[in-house]
Amino acid sequence: MELEGRWRDLDRLLERQGNLVGPGFEPGPEIREFLQNDARVLVVGAGGLGCELLKDLALSGFGNIDVIDMDTIDVSNLNRQFLFRMGDVGKSKAEVAAARVMERVAGVTVTPHHCMIQEKTLDFYEEFHVIVLGLDSLEARRYMNSVACSFLAYDEDGQPDLATIKPMVDGGTEGFKGHARVLIPGVTPCFECTLWLFPPQTKFPLCTLAETPRSPAHCIEYSKIILWPKERPDDTFDPDVEEHMKWVFDKATARAAEFGIQGVTYQLTQGVVKNIIPAIASTNAIVAAQCTLEALKMVTMCSTGLNNYMMYVGTDGVYTLTTPYERDEKCPICSAGVGFEVAPSSTLQQLINGLVADPDLGKHLSAPSVSYGSTNLYMRGALESQTRHNLEKPIGELVDGDGSIIHVNDKKLVAAMKVRLKLSGSNGSMES
Amino acid sequence: MAEEAQQELTEHEAAIYDRQLRVWGVETQKRLSAARVLIAGLGGLAAEVAKNVVLAGVGSVTLCDDTPLADRPPSNFLIHAADAATGRTVAEACVATLQEMNPFVTVSALEGPPSAALAPEALAACDLLLLCGQPAGGVAAADAACRAAGKAFYAGDCRGVYGWAFADLAEHTFVQETKVEQEDGSSKTVCEERSERFASWQDAVGASLQGVSIKRLSKLYLLLRAAARYEQQHGRFPAAADAHALRDAWAAEAAAAGVPADALPGEQLDAYSAAPGDMPAINAVVGGVLANELIKALGGKGEPINNFFLFSLAEGSGMVERMAARLSGVVSIVFHIYPDRRAAESARTELGGSHSSGGTMGKMPIRLKEVVYTLSPFEQSVMNGLWKDLPHKAAHHMHNLRDAVIFCVAPVVGIGYYCADYKEKEKQHHRY
Numbered sequence: 001m002e003l004e005g006r007w008r009d010l011d012r013l014l015e016r017q018g019n020l021v022g023p024g025f026e027p028g029p030e031i032r033e034f035l036q037n038d039a040r041v042l043v044v045g046a047g048g049l050g051c052e053l054l055k056d057l058a059l060s061g062f063g064n065i066d067v068i069d070m071d072t073i074d075v076s077n078l079n080r081q082f083l084f085r086m087g088d089v090g091k092s093k094a095e096v097a098a099a100r101v102m103e104r105v106a107g108v109t110v111t112p113h114h115c116m117i118q119e120k121t122l123d124f125y126e127e128f129h130v131i132v133l134g135l136d137s138l139e140a141r142r143y144m145n146s147v148a149c150s151f152l153a154y155d156e157d158g159q160p161d162l163a164t165i166k167p168m169v170d171g172g173t174e175g176f177k178g179h180a181r182v183l184i185p186g187v188t189p190c191f192e193c194t195l196w197l198f199p200p201q202t203k204f205p206l207c208t209l210a211e212t213p214r215s216p217a218h219c220i221e222y223s224k225i226i227l228w229p230k231e232r233p234d235d236t237f238d239p240d241v242e243e244h245m246k247w248v249f250d251k252a253t254a255r256a257a258e259f260g261i262q263g264v265t266y267q268l269t270q271g272v273v274k275n276i277i278p279a280i281a282s283t284n285a286i287v288a289a290q291c292t293l294e295a296l297k298m299v300t301m302c303s304t305g306l307n308n309y310m311m312y313v314g315t316d317g318v319y320t321l322t323t324p325y326e327r328d329e330k331c332p333i334c335s336a337g338v339g340f341e342v343a344p345s346s347t348l349q350q351l352i353n354g355l356v357a358d359p360d361l362g363k364h365l366s367a368p369s370v371s372y373g374s375t376n377l378y379m380r381g382a383l384e385s386q387t388r389h390n391l392e393k394p395i396g397e398l399v400d401g402d403g404s405i406i407h408v409n410d411k412k413l414v415a416a417m418k419v420r421l422k423l424s425g426s427n428g429s430m431e432s
Numbered sequence: 433m434a435e436e437a438q439q440e441l442t443e444h445e446a447a448i449y450d451r452q453l454r455v456w457g458v459e460t461q462k463r464l465s466a467a468r469v470l471i472a473g474l475g476g477l478a479a480e481v482a483k484n485v486v487l488a489g490v491g492s493v494t495l496c497d498d499t500p501l502a503d504r505p506p507s508n509f510l511i512h513a514a515d516a517a518t519g520r521t522v523a524e525a526c527v528a529t530l531q532e533m534n535p536f537v538t539v540s541a542l543e544g545p546p547s548a549a550l551a552p553e554a555l556a557a558c559d560l561l562l563l564c565g566q567p568a569g570g571v572a573a574a575d576a577a578c579r580a581a582g583k584a585f586y587a588g589d590c591r592g593v594y595g596w597a598f599a600d601l602a603e604h605t606f607v608q609e610t611k612v613e614q615e616d617g618s619s620k621t622v623c624e625e626r627s628e629r630f631a632s633w634q635d636a637v638g639a640s641l642q643g644v645s646i647k648r649l650s651k652l653y654l655l656l657r658a659a660a661r662y663e664q665q666h667g668r669f670p671a672a673a674d675a676h677a678l679r680d681a682w683a684a685e686a687a688a689a690g691v692p693a694d695a696l697p698g699e700q701l702d703a704y705s706a707a708p709g710d711m712p713a714i715n716a717v718v719g720g721v722l723a724n725e726l727i728k729a730l731g732g733k734g735e736p737i738n739n740f741f742l743f744s745l746a747e748g749s750g751m752v753e754r755m756a757a758r759l760s761g762v763v764s765i766v767f768h769i770y771p772d773r774r775a776a777e778s779a780r781t782e783l784g785g786s787h788s789s790g791g792t793m794g795k796m797p798i799r800l801k802e803v804v805y806t807l808s809p810f811e812q813s814v815m816n817g818l819w820k821d822l823p824h825k826a827a828h829h830m831h832n833l834r835d836a837v838i839f840c841v842a843p844v845v846g847i848g849y850y851c852a853d854y855k856e857k858e859k860q861h862h863r864y
Binding site for chain 1: 447448449450451452453454455456480483484487488489506507509512513532533534535592593608706709710711712713714715716717719720721723724727734735736737741745752
C-alpha cells in the first residue's frame with residue numbers, strides 16, 4: 001500500500017549528480033535500496049531527542065533502526081516525547097517508541113533494546129553503519145565515544161584505516177539552545193579531544209554552602225549533601241522518593257529563612273537535586289532533524305557533511321554557527337597512540353612508573369594494566385599473580401620493536417589508552 | 433489579551449509541563465493556554481508545527497485541509513495508515529492524533545479547503561493563522577486578510593532541499609529579559625519592553641534591492657521572489673514543464689528589484705520547479721523554528737524573527753533575513769529603558785500581572801533614542817537627528833553631569849578664576 005511518489009524527495013537526491021554531492025558519490029537506485037534494506041542505524045536514547053530521531057530516520061528512508069534506552073516513561077516526558085501517551089507511563093521507552101513508529105511508518109523495522117548501553121558488547125555496536133546519540137549526560141557520551149573510537153585502527157603510515165571508522169552523530173538540547181555534531185574517529189575531533197567544550201559542572205565550594213550561602217540553590221545543596229548524611233545517616237537519599245525530596249525542601253526553606261534568601265521552591269529543589277534539564281519539543285525537533293540529515297548524508301554521500309559542530313540558539317531570533325573543530329593529535333582515545341619514549345632495556349615496571357609519573361598521561365592513571373595486542377603483559381586484579389613476572393622483563397623483549405602500540409587500561413579511564421612506544425638507543429632515558 | 437486566563441495550572445498540567453515551565457515560566461504557559469491557533473494546509477511542515485504547539489499547550493488548534501486521505505502527503509506523520517480506509521479528510525485524521533498527544537488542548541477541524549480559513553468568522557475565532565504549502569497568491573491573500581482582521585500571520589513551505597518561514601505580526605510588542613551581572617556575583621533579570629513593526633508579504637517580496645549586497649543575501653529569498661511572481665501569475669506552483677516560464681519570471685523580477693539576473697543561477701530555478709516532495713528532516717527544522725516563533729508571538733516574550741527564516745540543505749544552516757519595502761516599510765525600534773533598577777523592578781512585577789500594550793505602565797519611560805532603518809544607508813538623514821529633541825537631550829545630559837560639574841569642573845574653574853583674578857590684582861598693585 002505504498003503511497004504513490006512516497007520516495008520522490010529521496011530519489012531526487014540519490015539518482016542525480018549535483019555540484020554539492022559528497023566525495024565518491026555514484027547516483028543510482030541502489031543507494032535507496034541500500035538505505036532501506038541493508039543500512040543499519042542505532043539510536044542511543046529514546047527520550048526527547050530519541051523520539052524525534054526515530055520519526056525522522058524512519059520517514060527519511062532508513063529501513064532498519066535499532067534503539068536502546070534503559071529508562072521507563074515518566075509523566076514529565078509527555079511534553080515533548082510525543083510517541084508516548086498518558087497510559088504508557090511506567091513502560092519501557094525503547095519498546096513503546098519502537099512500536100509506535102512501526103505503526104505509523106509503513107515498511108520500517110525498529111528493534112528496541114531495554115537495557116544500559118554498558119550491557120551491550122562491542123560486537124553489537126560494530127554492526128551499525130552510523131550511531132546517532134540522543135543522550136542527556138556527559139558520562140554516557142564519553143562511554144559511546146570510547147566505544148566508537150575503540151574500533152579505530154591506524155596503518156603503518158599513521159593514517160586511520162577507513163574500514164574501521166565508526167561514525168557518530170551527537171545532539172543535545174536545553175531550552176531554546178542546542179547543538180548537533182559529527183564525530184568521525186580519526187578525522188574529526190572525538191569527545192575527549194573537545195572535552196573543554198563542555199561547561200564546567202556547577203559545583204559550589206563547600207565553604208559557601210556551609211558559611212555564606214547567597215542563593216536558593218546553595219541552601220538546597222547544603223540540605224542534601226551536608227544535612228542529610230548528618231541527620232539521616234542510615235538512609236540512602238533517593239530523589240524519586242517524595243518524602244526524601246520534601247525533607248530536603250523543608251530543610252532548605254529553613255536555612256533560606258535563616259539567611260534571608262528568597263526563592264526556595266519545591267520545583268527548584270527538584271531541579272537542583274535531580275539536575276533537571278529544561279526542555280521543549282521544538283528545539284528537540286530542530287536538533288534531531290539536523291542529526292538525521294547528517295546520518296542520511298553519511299550513509300548515502302548525497303551531500304557534503306557538516307564540518308563538524310553546529311550550535312543553535314533560538315532565544316532571540318535564530319542564531320546558528322558551524323565550527324570546524326580540530327582533533328587533538330595526542331588524544332588518548334582517538335589518536336594513533338600517544339608517543340612515549342623508553343629504553344628497550346627498561347623493565348615493564350619502570351615503564352609503568354614512567355607512565356604514571358608523566359605530567360600529561362599520569363592524570364588519567366592510578367594503577368594501570370598493560371596489554372600488547374592480545375597478550376596481557378601486566379593485569380591488576382584476577383590475573384595479577386599470573387602476569388607479575390613480566391614486570392622485571394625488559395620492555396624490548398615484550399614488544400615487537402619501535403612503534404609498537406600498547407594498550408594501557410585503568411579505573412580512571414573510560415577506555416584503553418593507546419601508547420606508541422619509541423624505543424630509544426640510550427639507557428634509562430624517559431621523555432614525557 | 434484584555435482579560436487574563438487567571439486560572440492556575442492544575443497539578444496534572446504542572447506535572448506534564450514541568451520541563452517547559454522551567455524554560456519559559458508559568459506566565460507564558462498561561463498565555464499560551466489562552467491562545468487559539470488556526471493551521472491551514474496540512475503537509476509535512478504543518479504536521480511538525482502542529483505537533484510542537486500542541487505539546488507546548490496552546491489553548492486550541494483548528495486544522496483546515498479537506499484533501500481526501502487517498503491523496504495524503506506522505507510526510508504527514510500524524511496520519512495513521514489505518515485511517516486511510518475511512519472516508520475522512522486529512523484535517524480530521526490529524527485531529528485524532530494531536531488530541532491524543534495533549535488532552536489539554538482543544539483540537540478540531542474546520543470544514544473546507546485551506547482558503548476557508550480566511551472566512552471572517554474563522555479569523556475572528558483565532559489569534560494566529562499559519563498557512564503552509566500554498567502558492568504565493570494564497571499567501572498574499574491570507575496575509576491581507578489577517579492584517580485586516582488584526583491577527584498574527586505566519587506562512588511556510590518546504591520543497592526539495594529548501595524550507596522557509598515568513599512572519600507578519602504588524603505591530604508587535606514584547607518583553608525581553610536580560611540577565612545583568614551584579615557586584616556580588618549574582619545576576620538580576622532586567623525587563624525591557626520593545627516594539628517591532630513587521631512588513632506585509634507584498635512589501636517583503638516586492639522590496640527594491642537596489643544597493644543591497646547580493647553576495648550576502650540568501651539565494652532562497654531570490655528564489656522565492658521568482659516563484660512568487662510566477663505563482664501570482666498562474667495561480668499554482670511551477671512544475672518541471674514550467675522551468676522556462678519560471679526563468680522568465682526571474683528575469684522580470686530581477687529587473688523590477690534592481691539586481692543582475694545572474695544573481696540566481698538557472699540550475700537553482702530549475703531545481704525548484706522540478707522538486708516535488710519535501711524532506712522530513714527539513715520539515716522538522718523549519719517546523720521547530722516556526723513553533724518557537726509562534727510560542728514567542730503568542731507568549732509576548734522574546735524577540736521574534738522579523739521576517740524570514742530560510743533553510744537550505746546545501747548550506748545546512750538557516751538564515752534570517754529582514755525584508756521590507758524601501759519607502760513604506762520603514763522599521764523602527766523604540767526602546768523603553770527604565771531610569772533605575774527600582775523602577776525596572778516595580779515595572780517588572782507589574783509586567784508579571786498584565787500584558788502591556790506598549791504604554792507607559794505608570795512609569796516615565798525615557799526615550800533615549802529612536803533607531804530608523806531603511807535598506808540603504810544613504811537614505812538616512814543624520815543631521816535632523818542631531819537637532820531633534822535638543823532641549824530635552826541637553827537637560828538630560830546636564831542632569832547626568834550635575835555631580836561632575838559640582839565636584840570637578842566648578843572647583844577647577846573656580847581655582848582658575850581665583851588665580852587669574854589674583855594675578856590681575858597683583859599686576860594692578862605693582863602698577864600703582
